[in-house]
Amino acid sequence: MTTVTGEPVLDVRGLTVSYGAEPALRGVDLTVGAGEVVAVVGESGSGKSTLAHALIGLLPPGGRIGSGRALVAGRDTAALSERELRELRGAVVGFVPQDPTASLDPVQRVGAQVAEALRVHARAGRDLARRRAVELMAEAGLDDPERCARAYPHELSGGQRQRALVAAALACRPKLLIADEPTSALDVTVQRRILDRLGELVAERGIGVLFITHDLAVAAGRADRIAVMSGGRIVECGPAREVLERPRHAYTARLVAAARRAPGPAHHRPSGDPAAPLLVVDAVTKEYGRRHRAVDGVSFTVGHGEVFGLVGESGSGKSTTARLVTGLDRPHSGSVRLSVERPGDRPQLVQQSPYAALDPRWSVRRSVEEPLRAQGIGDRRARRIRVAELFDQVALSHTLLDRRPAELSGGQRQRVAIARALAPGPSLLVCDEPVSALDVSVQARILELLARLRTELGLAVLLISHDLGVVREWCDRVAVMRAGRLVEQGPARQVLVAPAHPYTRELVDAAPVLGEGQPWAS
Numbered sequence: 001m002t003t004v005t006g007e008p009v010l011d012v013r014g015l016t017v018s019y020g021a022e023p024a025l026r027g028v029d030l031t032v033g034a035g036e037v038v039a040v041v042g043e044s045g046s047g048k049s050t051l052a053h054a055l056i057g058l059l060p061p062g063g064r065i066g067s068g069r070a071l072v073a074g075r076d077t078a079a080l081s082e083r084e085l086r087e088l089r090g091a092v093v094g095f096v097p098q099d100p101t102a103s104l105d106p107v108q109r110v111g112a113q114v115a116e117a118l119r120v121h122a123r124a125g126r127d128l129a130r131r132r133a134v135e136l137m138a139e140a141g142l143d144d145p146e147r148c149a150r151a152y153p154h155e156l157s158g159g160q161r162q163r164a165l166v167a168a169a170l171a172c173r174p175k176l177l178i179a180d181e182p183t184s185a186l187d188v189t190v191q192r193r194i195l196d197r198l199g200e201l202v203a204e205r206g207i208g209v210l211f212i213t214h215d216l217a218v219a220a221g222r223a224d225r226i227a228v229m230s231g232g233r234i235v236e237c238g239p240a241r242e243v244l245e246r247p248r249h250a251y252t253a254r255l256v257a258a259a260r261r262a263p264g265p266a267h268h269r270p271s272g273d274p275a276a277p278l279l280v281v282d283a284v285t286k287e288y289g290r291r292h293r294a295v296d297g298v299s300f301t302v303g304h305g306e307v308f309g310l311v312g313e314s315g316s317g318k319s320t321t322a323r324l325v326t327g328l329d330r331p332h333s334g335s336v337r338l339s340v341e342r343p344g345d346r347p348q349l350v351q352q353s354p355y356a357a358l359d360p361r362w363s364v365r366r367s368v369e370e371p372l373r374a375q376g377i378g379d380r381r382a383r384r385i386r387v388a389e390l391f392d393q394v395a396l397s398h399t400l401l402d403r404r405p406a407e408l409s410g411g412q413r414q415r416v417a418i419a420r421a422l423a424p425g426p427s428l429l430v431c432d433e434p435v436s437a438l439d440v441s442v443q444a445r446i447l448e449l450l451a452r453l454r455t456e457l458g459l460a461v462l463l464i465s466h467d468l469g470v471v472r473e474w475c476d477r478v479a480v481m482r483a484g485r486l487v488e489q490g491p492a493r494q495v496l497v498a499p500a501h502p503y504t505r506e507l508v509d510a511a512p513v514l515g516e517g518q519p520w521a522s
């Protein structure tokens, strides 16, 4: 399978895909040349992941290509058998899926999974494949690739899993890399490292990259061209700068305006007495195994109605802290104290991977209703009304109520998880990357909802995010984590505008800004 010189590595014409009777792609045209990076941006649910899956024969059950064709390295994927598609995925196309948790085998060590990709696709022997897997994991930006290779997926942080998937996708030395939000779970310093590395690969090997992202600043800084999707169509496609500076479509204009505005509420002082905070985390420590201290003497408080941000390096212990705060895990030492008046008022967690929180067998309506039923809130009718209200609040159409999680886009699932966490009316919401898979307009809507709930109901939020713009604008205070410890904390604007600690400075400097940065292959 070789690409004819001059032919694009990806050539999509009039591609139409539907799920049952529901169209998801409506006549998509798109090309990616060798050594070219094309970013696909667009609203949540607009068909970006469907496009990626259709190109490589990985549509979920019920998904069907209606018309049009996709040539990958000159081969028509619709005409290939399952075996040929597997070969294509192994030898020509590297794929980084959107959800790192759902995409790894939970019972196999991560290194073995990367090695497997090498053994199948590069026909490497076992020992060579193991060694090469560790090297690839280091290339993908993992600092302790040996440990990560030995770990099972649940023993890695979200960002570590994401980098392992990048390593697996690069194992076959692909001609085309299709990456669906490959850096959405990564802090900006690691994000920059991976994007730089991919940039080198594009330049060195002439790989073509189709790069799906909700982050317009990343797209603008890294892509040669940007394709904008809305409602299953590519509504415009052109050189990155042109799309940003002279958007032709109203949706693109809205996206650009929203990304430039970095909207945020006027900061208001948290209500309640600072001397009587809602949450007190005091010197908590959590170890995995004997030597690996994931959280190391962390202390902070969150006031009633306060939005407290937690930022920091991937793997620094943010999600572990979230699990300790919500009682899903117990600290080895130190304490977590919560002062609430209503019995049963527990902190609700919106997990990093929206798959993890939702029962795959249940309709999403049932998933959102369940916490209400468990706490005996309302009768059946009242609960139904409440679920519909929650769907409105998180900007989800009621037509999705009876679907199962697998039948939703990543961003739609993330919003269901938020609705579920809000259902019992908690005093504290712990959100682990709650808006990382959402385009800026839906992001703003969710953040505005949280701001409103805090003003109206005194909801406090512990917000874990790698998006420093979001944290600066929406959080009252922020703490910065690195290697299990808090390196600094204080008012968000102060810490993120004039950082005191060198690591925070590094983080702030690495944040992508719309309109800055160089295209990969210039």
Ligand SMILES: Nc1ncnc2c1ncn2[C@@H]1O[C@H](COP(=O)(O)OP(=O)(O)OP(=O)(O)O)[C@@H](O)[C@H]1O
Pocket: 019, 022, 024, 042, 043, 044, 045, 046, 047, 048, 049, 050, 051, 060, 061, 062, 063, 214, 406, 407, 408, 409, 410, 411, 412, 437, 438, 439
């Ligand atoms: N298995 C499925 N069955 C039915 N409908 C589906 C299925 N998967 C996705 N859809 C629908 O198809 C549309 C496109 O979904 P897709 O995942 O491609 O969107 P996306 O642009 O990647 O969104 P996001 O940014 O939220 O991940 C959505 O409206 C979604 O609800």
Ligand SMILES: Nc1ncnc2c1ncn2[C@@H]1O[C@H](COP(=O)(O)OP(=O)(O)OP(=O)(O)O)[C@@H](O)[C@H]1O
Pocket: 154, 155, 156, 157, 158, 159, 160, 185, 186, 187, 288, 289, 292, 294, 312, 313, 314, 315, 316, 317, 318, 319, 320, 321, 352
């Ligand atoms: N169950 C586990 N067993 C062993 N190690 C674990 C386990 N869970 C997490 N770790 C390790 O603990 C460290 C902290 O992980 P955590 O998920 O809290 O990081 P994080 O800051 O949330 O990262 P990210 O931003 O990538 O999500 C990581 O090095 C991770 O590999």
